[in-house]
Amino acid sequence: MAYIILTITIKCPFCSRESVEKLIAETDEFDKQEMARYLSQQTFDCQLCSEILPAGTSVNAHAELATPEKLREMHFPPSPIN
């Protein structure tokens, strides 16, 4: 099991600013096509003005494999089980 950090950048049509959102996804294997399909089914809202972005808004996603350091930076998991 691996974690992937998805950085999603959306140009908001409501406030014209760039909304950046980071998601952590759990995956068995890193598959860009799977990620693209997953993202196309998601609804995002603007992090700046909270408007729900309409379907068809272009979403820019960057995926990278999460390292333990990066997960720690993002305070994930919230309460580690050891």
Ligand SMILES: [Zn+2]
């Ligand atoms: Zn906005």
